[in-house]
Structures are given as structure tokens and as C-alpha cells.
Amino acid sequence: MTNLTLEEKVAKALFDVKAVKINVGEPFTFASGIKSPIYCDNRYVLGFSKERDTIVEAFVERIDKDVDVIVGVATAGIPWASFIADRMKKPLAYVRNKPKDHGAGKQIEGPEVKGKKVVVIEDLITTGKSSLIAVDVLQKEEVRELEVKSIFSYGFDSAKENYVKYNCKFSSLSNFDVLIRLLAQTDYLTQNEAEIALEWSKNPEKWGK
Ligand SMILES: O=P(O)(O)OC[C@H]1O[C@H](OP(=O)(O)OP(=O)(O)O)[C@H](O)[C@@H]1O
Numbered sequence: 001m002t003n004l005t006l007e008e009k010v011a012k013a014l015f016d017v018k019a020v021k022i023n024v025g026e027p028f029t030f031a032s033g034i035k036s037p038i039y040c041d042n043r044y045v046l047g048f049s050k051e052r053d054t055i056v057e058a059f060v061e062r063i064d065k066d067v068d069v070i071v072g073v074a075t076a077g078i079p080w081a082s083f084i085a086d087r088m089k090k091p092l093a094y095v096r097n098k099p100k101d102h103g104a105g106k107q108i109e110g111p112e113v114k115g116k117k118v119v120v121i122e123d124l125i126t127t128g129k130s131s132l133i134a135v136d137v138l139q140k141e142e143v144r145e146l147e148v149k150s151i152f153s154y155g156f157d158s159a160k161e162n163y164v165k166y167n168c169k170f171s172s173l174s175n176f177d178v179l180i181r182l183l184a185q186t187d188y189l190t191q192n193e194a195e196i197a198l199e200w201s202k203n204p205e206k207w208g209k
């Protein structure tokens, strides 16, 4: 595979380290409750410095240089946000999925974000609900500008619709369509597995029911 686009390089990094899992017999359960024959474990990539670097560089290429704060979504967005903030020499913050019930009781940890231009880093978007918890909290904190970037997205309409409700921009370094197209050129998936994954993606909420 040569002359890959950024989307393809990122997808390749994910399957090169075998972060993309397929299990048709025992489907994965997503955070949203969706059952799926495919699971993309971006956390697993953290153990591979070359592929990790590919992803961090892709983020840095896609993030506005004048951003004030890099914000990670707990938990899987935090390590990526940390690498990016370090590389871009920017402040780092992160958002918990709920306020801490002791200590200072904060949901946003790190520097002040009020009035700041922030980029929210998420590892993966399925329905968008997890990252939108962070968006909601940051909007209430009156950030000046906000967008979300993730490593991977399934490209579901439900995510687009959820993001519209928050009037928030989001984008991903790579996505399901690019991944499946690239995987079709390898023997990573059998033809049957690839067909099942494609079938699932057409109606994930109903799949397997
Ligand atoms: O777009 P969504 O439908 O919300 O799904 C994606 C979210 O699900 C996963 O998080 P998970 O809850 O598994 O926890 P983690 O980040 O702590 O690993 C993933 O890391 C995203 O945050």
C-alpha cells in the first residue's frame, strides 16, 4: 500500500497493530448499547510507538495552530490529547463523564477554558453521546470556539444528528468506510466477515435482533 491519504494511513495504523477486532459469534457491546461484530480498540494502539506517532501527527496536521487548549474526553481521549498538547506545546485539560464526587468536585480538569478556543479530542465516535457530554459541559463553561476531533468514526447518521443538536463541528481522522475498503485489500477479514460488518453498518441498532 503506497501513497496513502491521511485517512488511509490512520486506518492502516489501526489494523497493522490489530486494534480492529472482529467477532461475529460473540458481538461486542458498545457504550451506547449497540451490538457489533466489529470493535476498534484505539487504546490498544497506545502500546505501539510508530502507529501512535502516525495518529498523533495526523491530529496535529488537522488541528488549527491557534487553538488555546487541547481537551481530552475521559477516558480514552485523554492519552491522545496529552500527546497532542505536548507536541503542540499547548495547555491540556480533560473532561470527566460526570463531576468528581469529592475533592474540588470538578468535571473539567486542568486550566481555565472560559473564553478559549478549544479542540476536544475523542478516540472514537459511534453515536457521539460520550463526546457530547464534554461538549455540553464546555459550552456551559462558555468556551469561545469548540470542535471535536476523533481518531475514528463509524459515520452514523445518529452521530451527525446528535452533533447538530449541539451546533458543534466534529470530524475524524479516519472512518469505517475507509477502513473496510482498505481491509478488503488484505486478508485481515474473510469475505464473510467483511460482508457481515458492512451489513451491520447499514442498520447497527437493529443488527442481530
Ligand atoms: O460515540 P459513543 O456512542 O458515545 O461511543 C464512543 C465512546 O465509547 C467508548 O468509550 P467507553 O465508554 O467505552 O469508555 P472509555 O473511553 O473510558 O474507554 C469510546 O472511547 C468513546 O468514548
Ligand SMILES: O=C(O)c1cc(=O)[nH]c(=O)[nH]1
Binding pocket: 029, 030, 031, 032, 038, 039, 040, 041, 042, 124, 125, 126, 127
Ligand atoms: O461505541 C463504542 O463504545 C466503541 C466502539 C468501538 O469500535 N470501539 C470502542 O472503543 N468503543
